Amino acid sequence: MEIREYLNKYGIIGVISDYEISLDQNGLVKDLNIKNRDKAFKMVNLDKDILDKEIKDISLDNLFKLDLLTKIDKEVIIVGNLSKCLNKKEMDYLKKLFLKLVNEYHKKIVIIDNDVKVFFDVVKVVLVLKDKQIVYETDNFYDNELYKYCKMPKIVEFIKYINRDTKRLEEVTDIYELIKDIYRSVS
Amino acid sequence: METDVTIISVNISKNILNNYKDYQVIENNFVISNLLKYPKIIFFNALNKLESEEIKELYNILKNNNIKYINVTNNIEEVLLTSNLIVYMDDKEVVSGDTLEVLKNEKLLKRIGLSLPFMVELSMYLQDYNLVDKIYLDKNELEGVLWK
Numbered sequence: 001m002e003i004r005e006y007l008n009k010y011g012i013i014g015v016i017s018d019y020e021i022s023l024d025q026n027g028l029v030k031d032l033n034i035k036n037r038d039k040a041f042k043m044v045n046l047d048k049d050i051l052d053k054e055i056k057d058i059s060l061d062n063l064f065k066l067d068l069l070t071k072i073d074k075e076v077i078i079v080g081n082l083s084k085c086l087n088k089k090e091m092d093y094l095k096k097l098f099l100k101l102v103n104e105y106h107k108k109i110v111i112i113d114n115d116v117k118v119f120f121d122v123v124k125v126v127l128v129l130k131d132k133q134i135v136y137e138t139d140n141f142y143d144n145e146l147y148k149y150c151k152m153p154k155i156v157e158f159i160k161y162i163n164r165d166t167k168r169l170e171e172v173t174d175i176y177e178l179i180k181d182i183y184r185s186v187s
Numbered sequence: 188m189e190t191d192v193t194i195i196s197v198n199i200s201k202n203i204l205n206n207y208k209d210y211q212v213i214e215n216n217f218v219i220s221n222l223l224k225y226p227k228i229i230f231f232n233a234l235n236k237l238e239s240e241e242i243k244e245l246y247n248i249l250k251n252n253n254i255k256y257i258n259v260t261n262n263i264e265e266v267l268l269t270s271n272l273i274v275y276m277d278d279k280e281v282v283s284g285d286t287l288e289v290l291k292n293e294k295l296l297k298r299i300g301l302s303l304p305f306m307v308e309l310s311m312y313l314q315d316y317n318l319v320d321k322i323y324l325d326k327n328e329l330e331g332v333l334w335k
Contacts, residue, residue, distance in 0.1 A: 056201075057201070057202065058200055059196075059198045059199050059200040060199070060200075060232065060261070061197075061198060061261075062198070083235065083261070083262065084235050084261060084262075085261065086261065087196075087197050087300045087302075088263070088300060088301060088302035089297075089301075090300060114235075114236055115235075115262075151238060153305075154264060154304075154305030154306070155305055157326075158305065158306075158309070158326050161326050161327075161330070162326075162330055162334075168334065175305070175308060175309065175312070176312075178309070179309070179312045179313065182313065182318065182333060183316055183318070185333075185334075186318060186333050186334060
């Protein structure tokens, strides 16, 4: 399948690849072409205080949000480097926003990152791209083959380790589920 | 300033680097041998593609060459690789000190938007269930305690 077909099928896809924010970092934030700016800033929790700042001086998380807002009108939104730019709280918030954009506004979203944890809860299929070609695809975060191309999240590493000889724990991606499962397993 | 420090941040910008003007800033790809000429290095989100073992190896090389280093990162897992931790929010220091002691401020860290490293968070929840009595950073050790 081509990437477009995956997007049509799933709405959001995860891509393991390198990505750099493409936003031109010259100039002021207020000069960026962002439609309905007040509403857009509110949607991503951006403070209007940054409007008069130079783009090169703003924080990585705000840079990520501005990069997203410059693309928000496109049918296919490509974002990347969440793991490098965002803390946990912001990542969780933006994941919910991505789901809303897909479910309510019929957008297609490509999330590019090297950290699979970023894809938890939002992505149903992960593609590995090399030289713009799909070299691997999986819908399983516990697929060993996937980790030939990227770092294994700590929760996956831990459960795989505990299950190495005997299956004691379910293959979950949520720490609360894991705690409950450990409790059941050791009680 | 301590020899090995991680700075974890919320809303951090490059302005923070002004506080460390005597440190050589490393932002992207680097060659280890080129780092050895600097007495002090600050990595600004430059280690996020490396595995923990690779970062540990890098730190060992820097230590062996008496080089002080600071790692500015958004990856909470990287904080366990240095003895000292500084938490910044909006370019201002919130809390600092021995890494594990700082991480015990779980409520503060979560309130400002940070998570805890996986093994620390797991241990803390298991403590709540009275399944363990301390923080385990080693999964082999934790396994031994849980499934003894």
